[in-house]
Amino acid sequence: MSSIRERNQELILRAASEEFAEKGFAATKTSDIAQRAGLPKPNVYYYFKSKENLYREVLETIIEPLLEAAEPFNQPGEPGDVLRAFIRAKIRISRDHACASKVFANEIMHGAPHLSPERVAQLNAQANHNIDRLQGWIDEGLMAPIDPRHLMFSIWAATQTYADFDWQITTVTGKASLDDSDYEAAAETIIRLVLKGCEIRERAAQPVSQ
Template sequence: MSRIRERNRALILRAASEEFADKGFAACKTSDIAAKAGVPKPNVYYYFKSKENLYREVLESIIEPLLQASAPFNKPGKPADVLRAYIRSKIRISRELPSASKVFASEIMHGAPQLSAEQTSQLNTQAKHNIACLQGWIDQGLMAKVDPHHLMFSIWAATQTYADFDWQISTVTGKASLDEADYEAAAQTIIRMVIKGCEIAEDPAQSSEQVKLNVQ
């Protein structure tokens, strides 16, 4: 029974992510979520009690991956390695959780009314820690004297765009949807701009990323 419960919750949560991303919270109907998930409408209320709770669960489903993406900043590491891992994690979130990413972005643009105080604190604390790491590297002369806040904002924007503006990107590239090679090229391009732009020294072994990018 628990396996069926987990399956139904996952189906509803995925459908809700897509519906909230497409229509927004106010216009989204639980009947549409149920239909997309392939379950009876009462199941939505059975598992999540209300549309508000379901929306909060969608937000929760993206917050944990966002916090985990910052894991490279939480242990000692070289600037190039940390930033490379962080950018790749953020691109992976945009690829694997595009709908939840859109819901999160919309929530932030509206002043984060549904984020709990704990979630807001976690996100802000982690962001400040990441920025402090950047400032520390700047102070040590390991990277150029850029504004660490705006560097972080730029990385957020560059990686998040592959979720928020996937339709536009697909249209411009002439593809129905982006494939693995597209996301790999995106990650390498952003990594190269950040590392080269911030004048960060790299290990020779990492030059293979640049070679792959030049070949494409």
């Protein structure tokens, strides 16, 4: 029974992500979500109670990956390694969670009315921690003295665009959809721009004690 429940919930969440990404919260109908999921409309209410709850669950599917993407900032590491890992994780989110990523971006553009205060505080705390780490590396002379906040904004924008503006990207590239090589090229390009632009330096090796 639990496997059927999990399967149905997954189908509904996937369908809801696609519907909310295409139409936004207000214009999305639960009947359209059910139809896309291939399930009766009452199933949507049975598992999620309301459209609002379902929308928040879609947001949850992207918040955890976003927090996990920032995990390199929470560990010891050189700035170049941390930034590489963060950029690659953000590109993977745009590839693997494209619809939920669009839903999240739209939610933020409208002032995050459906995000709980606790989630907003958690996301802001992580963002501020990332900025503090960047400023620390700048103070150590490991990075150029740039504004770390605007660096984070630039990375968010550069990686998020592969989810939010996929139609434009596929149109320009002449592809029906992007493949792994496209996402790899995107990650490498952004990494190169960021590391070169930030003038990343490595810490001097500590002498080995005799």
